[in-house]
Amino acid sequence: MSTHCPGLRPLSLVLSLVAAACGTSTASIGIDDPSPDTVGTAELTSSTNSTCAPSTVRATYALGGSILAPWGVMQGYVLVKDESIVGLVATRDAVPCGAAIIDTDGVIAPGLIDLHNHVAYNFLGPWTAPRPYGNRNQWQNDPAYAAAVKAPYNAVKNAGHLCQAQKYGELRALMSGTTTIQGSIGYACQNGWVRNVESYVFCQDKIRQNVLPVTGLTAADATKLIQQFDAGTTKAYLIHLAEGVDDASRAEFDHLKSLGLLRKEVVGIHSTALTPAQLTEMGQAQMKIVWSPQSNLALYGATTNVPAALAAGVKVALAPDWTVSGTNSLLAELKVADRINRQQWGGLLTDAQLLEMATTVPAEIAGLSEKIGRILPGHAADLVVVKRNGKEPRRALIEAEQTDVLLTVVGGQAMYGDVTMLGTLGVSGFDGVNVCGQDRGVLVRDATVANGGAETLADVVTTLTNDGAPLWPLSGTCPAPVMQAPAPTP
Numbered sequence: 001m002s003t004h005c006p007g008l009r010p011l012s013l014v015l016s017l018v019a020a021a022c023g024t025s026t027a028s029i030g031i032d033d034p035s036p037d038t039v040g041t042a043e044l045t046s047s048t049n050s051t052c053a054p055s056t057v058r059a060t061y062a063l064g065g066s067i068l069a070p071w072g073v074m075q076g077y078v079l080v081k082d083e084s085i086v087g088l089v090a091t092r093d094a095v096p097c098g099a100a101i102i103d104t105d106g107v108i109a110p111g112l113i114d115l116h117n118h119v120a121y122n123f124l125g126p127w128t129a130p131r132p133y134g135n136r137n138q139w140q141n142d143p144a145y146a147a148a149v150k151a152p153y154n155a156v157k158n159a160g161h162l163c164q165a166q167k168y169g170e171l172r173a174l175m176s177g178t179t180t181i182q183g184s185i186g187y188a189c190q191n192g193w194v195r196n197v198e199s200y201v202f203c204q205d206k207i208r209q210n211v212l213p214v215t216g217l218t219a220a221d222a223t224k225l226i227q228q229f230d231a232g233t234t235k236a237y238l239i240h241l242a243e244g245v246d247d248a249s250r251a252e253f254d255h256l257k258s259l260g261l262l263r264k265e266v267v268g269i270h271s272t273a274l275t276p277a278q279l280t281e282m283g284q285a286q287m288k289i290v291w292s293p294q295s296n297l298a299l300y301g302a303t304t305n306v307p308a309a310l311a312a313g314v315k316v317a318l319a320p321d322w323t324v325s326g327t328n329s330l331l332a333e334l335k336v337a338d339r340i341n342r343q344q345w346g347g348l349l350t351d352a353q354l355l356e357m358a359t360t361v362p363a364e365i366a367g368l369s370e371k372i373g374r375i376l377p378g379h380a381a382d383l384v385v386v387k388r389n390g391k392e393p394r395r396a397l398i399e400a401e402q403t404d405v406l407l408t409v410v411g412g413q414a415m416y417g418d419v420t421m422l423g424t425l426g427v428s429g430f431d432g433v434n435v436c437g438q439d440r441g442v443l444v445r446d447a448t449v450a451n452g453g454a455e456t457l458a459d460v461v462t463t464l465t466n467d468g469a470p471l472w473p474l475s476g477t478c479p480a481p482v483m484q485a486p487a488p489t490p
């Protein structure tokens, strides 16, 4: 998103406002109510005899459906004004006057937060590794990987088109309900679509990432990092840790420890090779893990010992890694995690916990839990709406296919979704995109992005295609495969 403060993006919404008569009776329920059916930042006035409520809360629009609220599922409306959520109300009558209303008949969830990706690679489709590897160095040095992945990536890079690659990857994320992502390339061409968590977000820049091997970290690097941790200028440091299944992978943890970097700010991406004893040390240090099961299984035939990590008190977020060895999106990765949970771990994780791994936990890891990850007044209006399909709402989100995504909202701005809903919200200038046979709209052009903000989706596709890129459709495979690699042995 754009980086001016305190706002995020100038809203381009031109709303068709709903004019309605207003009633007189008053109801007010505070945010501390244990099972509220109405929550707002100010007293709400509602009427049983009107179609809207006069209110001190000013909402621009309201989305109705099954809301995944912090206290549970709530039938009602999420009120949005500018970049923020300003209230939750149980009935249409309680929606403040003047707000446009959409009854989505779907599930309204916090936007998904993807804390591990390599966004600019995500124009590529899945790569089938010729053999299981022991660690990340092995596949990175495999000629098969070089030919299938590095060659097309470098062709785009050498043509100077990584901005287009980054944009394509961000659009893919948006189309699956992701509103915040990690692993961007840090060029001026980002900040227009999903939030880039390691960039300047919410007027702060306190997240660092390192894609290089842990073993490359020096004592001087560690000293600098520890100073940043102690000063509070770095809240999260994300690094690939123990990615593999062999002793060399495990030794990365020992190196980190020798540098004094078993710190609560350090987030171990993957941590696949770690032993229960090492995970216990992580827990004692209040470290975190980002878990990418599909990528782990595709490359190594095994994944992180999440039950041991959780038992040790390590916070675990879920993320897709990238399209090359992982999944199309965090929404797709939820299905992989769900299957492993049910088939390998006896349902250890509840549906609520699985969804927390994609919302509240990554928000907390990123130090942004007061801004994103929950549907609460005062939080950014980062939302995803999916079809309910007659299911329990949390299950509906876990099982949602790409075609089930009806709307993705970032900072109050509807960025992607059903074209009728976009129209109701007054969104114009979106590009049409076909998702597994269904028409959707996606806001690609962004005048606030200096570098390439005027490009259409067709422009981006043409640019990458002319570079010889084997473009994987933004919708991935229809329907998405649940898991592309063999399930791990228990």
Ligand SMILES: [Zn+2]
Binding pocket: 116, 117, 118, 240, 269, 321
């Ligand atoms: Zn990675």
